Amino acid sequence: MYVMKIAAAQISCAPGDLQANLAKVRDFSARAKKAGAQLIVFPEMVDTGYSMPAIQKNATSWKEGAVPKLQAIAKELSLAIIAGVSDRDGSRIYNAQVFIDGHGKVIGKYRKTHLVTAAPLDERPCITAGDAFTSCEIDKFNLGLTICYDLRFPEVCRALAVDRQVNVFINSSAWPFPRVEHLRILALARAIENQSYLILANRVGTDDGVTFCGTSAIIDPLRFQRT
Numbered sequence: 001m002y003v004m005k006i007a008a009a010q011i012s013c014a015p016g017d018l019q020a021n022l023a024k025v026r027d028f029s030a031r032a033k034k035a036g037a038q039l040i041v042f043p044e045m046v047d048t049g050y051s052m053p054a055i056q057k058n059a060t061s062w063k064e065g066a067v068p069k070l071q072a073i074a075k076e077l078s079l080a081i082i083a084g085v086s087d088r089d090g091s092r093i094y095n096a097q098v099f100i101d102g103h104g105k106v107i108g109k110y111r112k113t114h115l116v117t118a119a120p121l122d123e124r125p126c127i128t129a130g131d132a133f134t135s136c137e138i139d140k141f142n143l144g145l146t147i148c149y150d151l152r153f154p155e156v157c158r159a160l161a162v163d164r165q166v167n168v169f170i171n172s173s174a175w176p177f178p179r180v181e182h183l184r185i186l187a188l189a190r191a192i193e194n195q196s197y198l199i200l201a202n203r204v205g206t207d208d209g210v211t212f213c214g215t216s217a218i219i220d221p222l223r224f225q226r227t
Contacts, residue, residue: 002140007032007040010216012205015049016058018065022047025083026073033077038102039138041201043172044084044148045095050174051207052126059086059093067098067106075104080138084147084172087111092128097145097172099136108136110145114153120210121176135164142166144196148173151186154193161194169194173202180213191219 009028014020025046032040044050047066048058060066066085074081080102087096087109095115099108111130115123133156134145144160146169160166169190175183183202191198198219203212 004039004139004141005035005037006199006218007035007037008199008201008216008218009040009042010202010204010214011043011046012203012212013043013046013049013207015051015054015207017049018047018058021049022066022069022073025070025081029073029077029079029081033079037079039080039082041170041172041199042081042083043201043203044174045086046083047085049207050121050203050210050212052121052123053208055086055093055095056126059088061088062096062109067100070098071100071104071106074100074102078102082143082145082170082172084174093126094130095123095127095147096130097134097147097170099143099145099170101138107138108134108143108145110134110147112147112150113156114149116149120208133160133164135160135166141168143168143170146171148175151183151190154190157190157194157196161196167196169196169198171198171200173200174207174212175202175215177211177213180215183213183215184217187217187219191221195221197221
């Protein structure tokens with residue numbers, strides 16, 4: 001049996017304050033490394049916070065802002081990092097996820113395919129939807145990248161499992177408190193129905209009056225346990 005120790009970071013973010021958010025990411029990464037983790041997963045939009053005005057103002061291109069700094073942290077600590085980040089591409093902004101290996105190399109990029117449509121978190125005026133799924137191999141595991149609202153669409157994980165043979169789903173999230181039970185049930189369902197592990201890193205704290213519900217989890221589909 002092959003074993004990998006993975007950490008899910010449940011953090012708050014400061015909207016628009018890249019340096020403060022990166023300092024928190026580094027602190028959590030160092031603590032995870034000290035505890036023996038080989039991979040740490042962070043929530044959605046850890047660079048800008050999950051605030052549409054903050055994202056609109058502070059989103060950066062892929063080769064600027066958070067990603068190069070996350071690469072430096074990963075390389076320094078010899079720790080793989082997955083994090084939700086902004087991705088400005090010309091006039092468009094994507095809600096993205098970066099996968100960086102322990103050498104500091106970007107090995108995967110995903111742009112959120114399913115945008116939230118409900119106020120006050122309607123992403124459509126600010127963010128463009130991605131159009132492709134992403135999977136990445138690390139050691140003996142094949143990881144499928146997903147972001148927050150994607151969990152509501154079983155076809156996403158099913159396509160990753162069937163077409164790409166993914167056996168671990170990663171979800172970086174900023175899921176609000178009013179629907180905390182939805183998050184718990186959907187995460188369990190996606191893991192169980194595909195017989196794949198699921199790593200959920202969800203935000204805490206409050207951005208623009210929206211409070212996030214945490215409930216981060218590492219789900220083993222064979223034992224039906226959340227750890």
